Amino acid sequence: MHVQEWLDTVPAAAVYAVVGLVIGLESLGIPLPGEIVLVSAALLSSQHGGVNPVILGACASAGAVIGDSIGYAIGRKGGRPLLAWLGRKFPRHFSEGHVATAERSFQKWGMWAVFFGRFVALLRIFAGPLAGVLRMPYWKFLIANVLGGIIWAGGTTAVIYYVGVVAESWLKRFSWLGLVAAVLIGVASMLVVKRKAKQAQTAPQEAEPEPVAAAE
Template structure:
């Protein structure tokens, strides 16, 4: 079953909680499809009025910020052994190559790596724990974390929601336009057929008249 189809069977309150939980756990450092859940939920909100996009965006933002903060605390306490443990549990995401790439980004960009890491799937998982492991000052991490969470979660929700609303509106207009075109084509086809039939009927008597004999 597709994610959005499954979400349609879930009450709105559960969707808010699910979005916040999944994004929070992903931000904590556990690979989960947070972005897929958020996009699917925002698209569903554009089609069903019982899901409030503002509440949805707020839950996603809260999950992102809280999850990253918990990940930072775990990374700061666990240190590099934590990255090794994550590498054993999730080798696809926390391989030595991925960790090294993320670490270079953090050392080079600092707060910006936390902020823009929100928009990159791999860095989104790394951001909190790795910032803690590298001992980034918490106030710097917090500023980048809050701003990144608001822009990413709130922005994604808003963009997907309004795109869904516009798309549904255009599809409705297209369906009405298609109906009008179909009716016009049907009427035109009927007129053409009737005209040809009348023309053929008029030609029959002329063909049936006897040709006068030559004197």
């Protein structure tokens, strides 16, 4: 079952909770499809009156900020051994190459890596734990974390919601245009068929030779 189809079967409060929880766990460092869940829920809110996009964006933002903060605390306490353990548990996401790439980004960009990392799938998982491992000052991390989380979660929700509303409105208009076009095509086809049938009936009569007069 598709994520959006599953979300459509649960109450609105559960949708908010699932979105906040999944994004929070992803931000904490667990590789989960947070962005897919958020996009699916935002599309659902554009089609489902029970899901409020403002509450959805707030829950997503809260999950992002809280999850990243917990990940920072875990990374600060666990240090390098934590990254090694994550590499063994999730080699696809926390391989040595990925860790090295993320670490270079943090060393080069500092708190900007936390901010912009929110918009990149790989760095979104790394941001909190790696900032803690590298012992980035918490106030810097917190500013970048809050701004990045709110802009990413709230912005994604708003964009997808309005895209869904516009698309639904366009599809409704398209359905009426399609109906009119179908009727016109049907009428035109019927007229063409009747004309062809009439031509087929008159053609043998025109082609029939005149009877030859009997010889005297």
